[in-house]
Amino acid sequence: MTITGTSDIETSSTPYLRGKYAICGIGETSYRRGSDQTTRSLATWAVGNAIADAGMTAADIDGMLSYSSGDSTFAPHVANDLGIRLNFYTDIYGGGSSTECLVGIAMGVIEAGMCNTVAIYRAMNGYSQVRIGGTGSRSAAPINGDQIHHRAYGWQSAGQLFAPTFMRHMYDFGTTPEQVAAVKVAHSKHASNNPKAFYRKRYSIDDVLSSRMICKPLHLLDCCVETDNATCIIVSRVDRARDCPRKSAIIQAVAGRVSKPRGDIHLHYQSGPISTVAGHYARDILWPNAGVGPEDIDITGSYDAFTFTTMLQLEDYGFCAKGEGGEYVSNGTIELGGKRPNNTAGGHLCEGYTHGMNMVIENVRQLRGEADDSCPLGADGRPQHTYDYSEGGCRQVRDVELTANLGWAHPGAGSAMVMARDHQ
């Protein structure tokens, strides 16, 4: 074989690994407050459930990744407890946007021949131990060096840190509190059709606007729930995934974590416009690599740490024009029965808080046509969906072909992933 000048062009695979990897297993614990379990125990349940969902055994898993922020257990512990010997593992520091980022890393390490199948988990007692809202022991932690520039001003929790981004969007584009509240209304509607959601009550715009103010522009009901739970997804090559008994979700593209200029959590305000978030940059990787655009997507999973984060990301990933996010989230588009529902399980606002992974799990279920709602099970054990989205009913979307997950770390950083239905 003659080596030519173009030998650095890889022609044996589709561009950017598009369609070469899949999520073939999903697992979770219940979403609750008061787990009465360690994060190690929660993780063991979630990873074990995902292995069972994939129809695999411990011997089939040889890679493991996890993310946490000093509040969880590490991969070697969980692998040990499940009898898994690892050829690759690492635990990273991170919260929101880690899920999609780690899927990308899993694809990379499998592609590099370092392992074959990777379990990615997040285990947290976000209510019972390290509270996600920043109250309890986290609120009294000593403050050093760089942190003085914000925490000393009572500018510490996620809501407080992000508030200037949210407020400036209202100023720049005339976004109203009513428009943003529609995100909670939609997600609570979805959660009411999700038996495992922590909050299953449907809320109105007035409910959101009359809930107590936490940090303007955030009312209580603009903020996510704190729960205890663990979640897991299993990433493998498509050819291996097709040996699994259930349908896999094919990974079309991953972007991130992508940052804004000067995009760390404390510095991103130096780079404007501050009402623009990292999705503005991530979309230039996500859509070309996936070979589709926002108009092709059937369901979104835009991270809802707050109502605003869902809106900002949908806008900056191009689901609507810049500045029109308020209209987009309030005109029915993002609700079940609408053109492109968002967070059909209820997301972080209602189902439970997992730093993003439950939204990926939901989209895998939607692509399989197996949303775990209250619809009756058929003889084959699969839900017989009614597509009646009234309270307590169905939450499966018809004929889902493509989903997009938009992970949020903070205004300056995010990750995203496009998945497709497997027709084989």
Place this chain on the structure above:
Amino acid sequence: MPVQGEYMGMLLTIDDLDGENRAYFDYCAGGEFRLQRSRNSGLLRYPPTTACPWTGERESDWVVVEGKGTVHSYGEVHHAIQRAFKGKVPYLILLVELDTQKGRPSEHDALRVGGNLVASDGSFASPEQIRQVGIGTRVRMVMSEVAEGLALPQWTVDEQAEQPLSPWRYPQE
């Protein structure tokens, strides 16, 4: 010895080895607002860092910067997270765009400095004062001594400046 002080129930520490923050807060304690200016690019940066974020150069000088600017955005805290702040609600977190270097080195760049809205004596602003302030309000910096040898930059309404007729505030009061 590290600079250390107790403020609002928080133990604030600046370690000796944290040269940039040490210099910044030492100037604050002396009543001066100084930022690093890169020797070659001439660009100021905030907060203190080791390199110029636009050129990567590590040589800089601490220069006095005028503490005046416009409220670029804000958050208004009604449910405090840190215990000692619970007695201060509502309080404002201001993101102030300095006049100095606004729109440089590119259109949307600016030195944006955080802080609380305080009265001219450095005490937390009253609810009445808070209701007068929003996006567009002109503010000036006051150095607030919070512990022995430790001061924080804070913001108060600039009485000398021309103010907008009605600064933009979140619609629900």
